[in-house]
Amino acid sequence: MPMKVGNLPFFEGVDKAISNTYMVNAVSSAQDGLREKKLKATVGDETLGDWEEWRRAGEEIRQFTLNHLDYYLKQLSDNFAARGGHVYFAQTVEEAQNYVRKIVRSKNAKNIVKSKSMVTEEISLNEALEAEGCDVLETDLAEFILQVDKDRPSHIVVPSVHKDRRKVREAFQKLGYSGSDEPKELAAFARKTLREKFLHADVGITGCNFAVADTGSICLVTNEGNANMVTSYPETQITVMGMERLVPSWKELDVLVTLLCRSSVGQRLTTYVTDITPADQTDTVDGPKDFHLVIVDAGRSRALGTEFQPALQCIRCAACLNVCPVYRHIGGHAYGSIYPGPIGAVLSPILGGYKEYGKLPYASSLCAACTEACPVRIPLHELLIKHRQKYVAGAGHPQTGEKIAMKAFGIGAKSPFLFKAGMKMAPIFLKPLVHDGSISKGPGPMKPWTHGRDLPAPSKENFREWFKKHQAEAGNPPTTVNADGSRSEAK
Amino acid sequence: MKVSLFTTCLGELFYVDVLKDTTEVLERLGCEVDVPEGQICCGQPSYNSGYKKESIGPAKHMIETFENADYIVSPSGSCTSMFREYPKIFADEPEWAERAKRIAEKTYEFTSFIVNVLGVEDVGAEFHARVTLHTSCHMTRLLGERDSHYRLLSHVKGLELVKLPNNYDCCGFGGTFSVKMTPISEQMVDEKIRHIEETKAEVLVGADASCLMNIGGRMRRLGKPVKVMHIAQILNSHQEEEAAHHANESRKSTVL
Known part of the structure; x- marks a missing residue:
């Protein structure tokens, strides 16, 4: 091929x-x-x-x-x-x-x-x-x-x-x-x-x-x-x-x-x-x-006339490979494409399709070293995100669990109520996993993280409660933001 | 000066100490700090994973929540850079793009705000230790903030700052990258730790809790003795005893 x-x-x-x-x-x-x-x-x-x-x-x-x-x-x-x-x-x-x-x-x-x-x-x-x-x-x-x-x-x-x-x-x-x-x-x-x-x-x-x-x-x-x-x-x-x-x-x-x-x-x-x-x-x-x-x-x-056209600006200088921390640790062959590194992760799915090269856009921490190095200013890390958008929208096969989690995130992360409840519940739910201030064996989505790293224990103290007390001590009434964005004294 | 604190979800979940220090430093510098109640996550985790649709709701909510702020300050280069990205997300919704632009313009990363808006480099902190600094990718390359943290640390009494070799290389966090590409991420953080050890620093400091959670979590797993602290914790340290106490306290209470 x-x-x-x-x-x-x-x-x-x-x-x-x-x-x-x-x-x-x-x-x-x-x-x-x-x-x-x-x-x-x-x-x-x-x-x-x-x-x-x-x-x-x-x-x-x-x-x-x-x-x-x-x-x-x-x-x-x-x-x-x-x-x-x-x-x-x-x-x-x-x-x-x-x-x-x-x-x-x-x-x-x-x-x-x-x-x-x-x-x-x-x-x-x-x-x-x-x-x-x-x-x-x-x-x-x-x-x-x-x-x-x-x-x-x-x-x-x-x-x-x-x-x-x-x-x-x-x-x-x-x-x-x-x-x-x-x-x-x-x-x-x-x-x-x-x-x-x-x-x-x-x-x-x-x-x-x-x-x-x-x-x-x-x-x-x-x-x-x-x-x-x-x-x-x-x-x-x-x-x-x-x-x-x-x-x-x-x-x-x-x-x-x-x-x-x-x-x-x-x-x-x-x-x-x-x-x-x-x-x-x-x-x-x-x-x-x-x-x-x-x-x-x-x-x-x-790619012409699409959001991926900037990829065609490439003059094949490889400056992005030379600064990429991912390329640094896996070399070129692991990309499985003749075009490796950040530009390879952008070009390969365009030229060879997502079925073969759909994982490459994820092989980046989006650190933007590539974008900074590119002599013709290709926004490489942004193009990687655009590929990910295509991938999850049907061009590739994201895991079902991930899709559900992201949907839930999309709902949870616009509800202050759920967010605050989550912040309060986390220390309680995760308590059984905490040993000596951190979590070293996490279940489910935490597993890949704890494969090689400890995860901090959630803070026991709640920041918003601390802040209210802190303001009261200083004699400032705590403020709150109303639905229309205006501020008033918290009740 | 009125400052609305953008706490970040990582901050509220894991690093309440950092948020407290951030608040206190800003107040000591004369800012009137408030914490908009409605704030949640900026949407970066889903946005960077390609779930744009799922990120729009959180982004709109954050815009509404912070719209009336004079200044928005966050102790995270990464989350700040997401606010700066907002106008791009709404390329198809001009009205929201305009509102997003106004938000982006008044959002500052904590150290950048102190140096560039407040015009302060010496916050009167004292911290006796050999320290090296991890400059995060989003801070330096996306926000273009390359020296505020250096300036602030250079005025901390008793602090010896040692340059971190290859400081421009990513630590391997990258949000969902760390769990999707774990083998690569671990190689990256291990190299970062090798460089940190080369500096013989007692404390690793950074201005992004996410990177510190990654590097600190790996160092803790490997049993490395280097302490990991957020720059707000250093800037809120006043004397030797307290600083030592501070470091120990946060070391115990979090992986930081």
Whole structure:
């Protein structure tokens, strides 16, 4: 199934992740490192000016583009085609796979090199091409490690964040590597292996950080230079992009690349920012001769014009993953989606449905660290609440007990009488459970809480009674609020 | 200055001491405190769980109850932030949205009210202990209140404030998150406790009873000796003996 990572039910995946202390330590130390770097490159960089202003600009650009998505997609498509490229709009995952398969077949291509791309992971492109008998090679170092190790990405930008160099060495040993776990030596081995393959590649496949509508260009933001190899050796290039990943012009690209580099890895600019256009035009001297752009919807248009549209503002920087305390403790694989973390919990139900991903919006304490980190100001934690609203309103299957409890809450919490009665009864009802000032074994809904925590005993004293006495002592008559909201002396 | 106290359901159920201290501190600073009788829960537990319909009744009731207040003050960043959310809940009911907006504008978290409205940083408290502060998520990120609690604590005589590493990370409470996602929540609170222990503080202080109930409940289960106190309890402490007594008393009477 496209998008799906692993096959464990959510809570089993969580248990497996939590017990993997090795992974948890790798992820949390990566988070701490990335946080420092990001802060230095954003709020801490005086040359940049006001970071909040940059965020607002990013938000405005993304919102504007999404609000005029049809216009700019048409412009991109026309300009790309005018330069000799081929554009294909894929409404579904299958359509995208089929189109790429068709191109590969028509070229009789066997050797395919890829640069890092989340959307190709989303549409399971590797599997589709491997089924055709193709040799598909991931050339981004981290993706290469995962491919060798038959593992999946656990992060949008740093896909092998859950592995350290010892694990990388173990993976490379499968290819006959016998060296140490020194990063330099490991990288040299990867480079040698990859170079061989680049020379014999028939087709290069990339993702797309941004497409620029008014010039018909594709922008790739990378650090390793592998994307440049992927787009210069093979005669045929296929770029797969999510349908929302475009900007009107280079002016907006400037802002978004700045936000992306600084937010994702804390760099002012990545080592390579590459812009390419189809080659058969007079002012281009190299690049692919046959250039295909596959624009993928695969569920995105379901969010357009709805309360979930802000999710499409995402520029895949993973800043929200890097600050999320839940992601910190369960890593990416436990989400069961190729898009993990807060943005994954928002996107996955939109793209893959509530049946498969309906629990993800609950995997958040709503601490809003994600919302604060997002460079294009997606209100992530609010979108998680909106998903929960859909879930309980019929898109998912909330527990009956919970539904009844919430209904009762809705009634009880607007009745001062019931509320006050509850406050008075609680200490009496819960008294048998209280030992030494707290409750360590609670029944029913209290059970998950007392699994690992004590619950305080309800206060024996009633605050409102104390307050009346307190006011009387001070010589102030206690006030009360009447039905019309006005105040008068309590009787 | 007239202040209507928004007690919160957690406060009335578990932390009456905190409400008493909150009242006394405000009164000492010259406020005339009242406790609107009709108040109940703000509706956050159901709202954050996706039960919007069930949250509208409580929200409307709270708006009616507090509508005539000059200032609404609550010893909880989280519950205060729910009042600030009210206008968004009523996006489809403009009249209520307008009333909600008026409520949101006059609602303040306790420490924020003292520093930003009363303009006081030194409340004349004295508390001798090494203390670390848990800054809650709703306080810092939703309310944007990042330093009132630091300012107030920095003027407490005898108090040594130690910075909590990774203080920006959530403690794992998250309302129903703590019972729906218990395994994850427990990992989060355990890391928080590791950081608290690194500070070698004797007392953990916070301005949100919900976070303190979570961290304190876990520490109590694990037998950790760190005391847990609400900032109102510290600010209402006057001398060493009384402070020590105060801490012990609340330690005994609640998990706090």
